[in-house]
Amino acid sequence: MTLFDIIALLLKLVFVLAVVLNAVPVVIWFERRGSAWMQGRVGPNRVGPFGLLQPVADVIKFIFKEDFVPKEASKFYYHVAPMIAAVAPFAAFAAIPFGSFLAIGGQQVPLQIASLDIGILSVLAFAGLEVYPIMLAGWASNNKYSMFGALRGSSQMVSYEIALGLSLVSMLLIYGTLNLTEMVVYQDQLMFGFMPRWGIFLNPIAFLIFLIAIFAETNRLPFDLPEGDAELVAGYHTEYGATKFAMFFFAEYVAMIMASSLLITLFFGGYALFPGLETVIAGIAGALQLSPEWTQNIRAAFQVAGFIFKVGCMMFFYVWVRWTFPRFRFDQLMNLGWKILFPLALVNLLFVALVIAWMGG
Amino acid sequence: MTIIVSRKETFWDKIYLPALAIGLKVTIKQFYRTLFRGESTTIQYPEQKRIYSQRFRGEHFISVDANKTENCTSCYLCQTVCPAECITIIAEERPAEENPYGVRKEKRPARFDIDALRCCFCGFCEEACPKDAIKLSRNYEMAKLTREDTIYDLDHLKREVKGRG
Ligand code: SF4
Ligand code: SF4
Numbered sequence: 048m049t050l051f052d053i054i055a056l057l058l059k060l061v062f063v064l065a066v067v068l069n070a071v072p073v074v075i076w077f078e079r080r081g082s083a084w085m086q087g088r089v090g091p092n093r094v095g096p097f098g099l100l101q102p103v104a105d106v107i108k109f110i111f112k113e114d115f116v117p118k119e120a121s122k123f124y125y126h127v128a129p130m131i132a133a134v135a136p137f138a139a140f141a142a143i144p145f146g147s148f149l150a151i152g153g154q155q156v157p158l159q160i161a162s163l164d165i166g167i168l169s170v171l172a173f174a175g176l177e178v179y180p181i182m183l184a185g186w187a188s189n190n191k192y193s194m195f196g197a198l199r200g201s202s203q204m205v206s207y208e209i210a211l212g213l214s215l216v217s218m219l220l221i222y223g224t225l226n227l228t229e230m231v232v233y234q235d236q237l238m239f240g241f242m243p244r245w246g247i248f249l250n251p252i253a254f255l256i257f258l259i260a261i262f263a264e265t266n267r268l269p270f271d272l273p274e275g276d277a278e279l280v281a282g283y284h285t286e287y288g289a290t291k292f293a294m295f296f297f298a299e300y301v302a303m304i305m306a307s308s309l310l311i312t313l314f315f316g317g318y319a320l321f322p323g324l325e326t327v328i329a330g331i332a333g334a335l336q337l338s339p340e341w342t343q344n345i346r347a348a349f350q351v352a353g354f355i356f357k358v359g360c361m362m363f364f365y366v367w368v369r370w371t372f373p374r375f376r377f378d379q380l381m382n383l384g385w386k387i388l389f390p391l392a393l394v395n396l397l398f399v400a401l402v403i404a405w406m407g408g
Numbered sequence: 409m410t411i412i413v414s415r416k417e418t419f420w421d422k423i424y425l426p427a428l429a430i431g432l433k434v435t436i437k438q439f440y441r442t443l444f445r446g447e448s449t450t451i452q453y454p455e456q457k458r459i460y461s462q463r464f465r466g467e468h469f470i471s472v473d474a475n476k477t478e479n480c481t482s483c484y485l486c487q488t489v490c491p492a493e494c495i496t497i498i499a500e501e502r503p504a505e506e507n508p509y510g511v512r513k514e515k516r517p518a519r520f521d522i523d524a525l526r527c528c529f530c531g532f533c534e535e536a537c538p539k540d541a542i543k544l545s546r547n548y549e550m551a552k553l554t555r556e557d558t559i560y561d562l563d564h565l566k567r568e569v570k571g572r573g
Contacts, residue, residue, distance in 0.1 A: 084442040085435040087449040371435040372428070 072102035132180035139173035188286035196282025200273030213392035231317035486533035
């Protein structure tokens with residue numbers, strides 16, 4: 048590893064961290080104002096322009112609150128749980144490509160923190176870690192509501208991980224690779240001359256299953272049973288306050304952004320440009336007489352912007368769904384997971400495998 | 409008696425997805441309306457206020473004549489009719505030198521207290537009053553910092569209220 052590589056890596060780390068950290072307050076802001084708009088309310092608009100500083104005010108409030116620890120709680124796990132919650136989804140970002148590469152001084156800098164051949168597996172491994180903070184928090188707080196939340200959370204996440212994994216396997220069969228960048232490259236082409244060759248068009252059923260499963264994995268409504276504020280106070284983080292609660296809260300949103308990025312990478316072409324943008328880039332390059340190197344850099348900028356845009360749309364969808372649907376009952380949730388999504392994913396996988404075998408792929 | 413109406417569920421009903429799409433359509437419509445057409449149901453309260461009807465029954469006041477003398481003659485009708493028993497009147501004779509009206513306003517309230525925390529804003533006092541003295545204004549912002557402030561005395565009741573407030 049040369050010095051150049053190390054600096055590039057550090058810059059990429061800072062970039063991803065900064066974007067994600069700053070996206071969270073924006074999403075929280077939108078969650079509040081968007082929900083208000085969907086319900087015909089005005090929403091918080093007093094702090095800063097359009098209420099944009101409301102999350103900042105929240106953070107300040109969280110920091111200055113009393114850091115309360117329940118007397119009977121298991122201290123070590125109680126403190127460790129929110130830390131795992133905050134770190135795990137960040138780690139999963141490492142393998143997600145958010146652009147092709149930058150060309151700087153004859154060297155190529157791939158816009159991805161770690162270009163792994165088993166990228167998708169590492170993302171899933173870190174995403175799978177998210178079940179631990181829920182279990183630890185619920186168990187360590189020594190509170191019956193937290194306990195229930197943790198039980199529900201772990202069984203829900205484990206159940207939906209199966210459907211999620213199976214729908215993923217069918218996509219892996221199509222792409223024929225575990226490397227996320229290669230998947231994006233595969234999708235960066237046209238079908239029938241006009242449609243982008245995105246995963247959602249190739250395998251819509253897998254997309255549907257994956258979508259439902261990540262809602263369950265990130266504990267979002269309509270699958271927010273681990274929190275279930277109407278029944279369980281706040282579920283697994285009932286006993287948490289101040290900064291530790293903020294960490295859970297924050298982790299939830301980072302996990303959502305991470306899940307959206309994964310979904311975008313698998314089904315919406317990742318950073319692949321929208322059809323037609325290539326001409327625009329060529330036009331800009333032609334007008335400004337750019338060298339191929341700089342054309343590539345501009346293309347990368349467009350790709351990063353496009354990726355952020357797609358993830359943003361997905362976050363909008365998250366909020367939209369949350370404020371539309373009521374919560375599932377627990378038995379309905381399990382029914383959906385085991386009796387519908389699981390068989391559907393299996394059949395879909397078989398179908399995809401047969402088609403691929405028949406086409407001789 | 410229970411009547412069970414069973415509905416035949418079609419394939420599309422059973423997979424729920426069309427119903428979900430309809431639900432999503434409802435919320436996005438409301439989203440568009442509130443955001444771009446400003447049709448929100450709630451208002452920015454302290455700056456914006458709702459217009460209530462002319463007959464709204466809010467904070468009490470006692471009407472006064474041109475000399476700032478209260479119209480009330482302590483007839484006790486309001487105290488008698490009040491279902492919440494929140495009016496307390498102590499009557500006295502108006503001293504002759506302060507009374508340019510002669511017999512018309514011989515009697516006056518020495519004290520006139522209304523316990524607003526007990527009041528149910530039924531408006532019976534207003535109905536009963538033969539002098540149109542006690543009235544309910546349209547003011548609905550009656551929050552106070554102490555319990556004592558919620559007992560309206562004569563000074564408070566005689567405050568200037570334009571129209572019906
Ligand atoms: S409004 Fe009704 S309850 Fe209130 S003081 Fe008058 S009569 Fe009594
Ligand atoms: S306010 Fe009216 S009803 Fe009540 S005591 Fe005075 S004159 Fe009589």
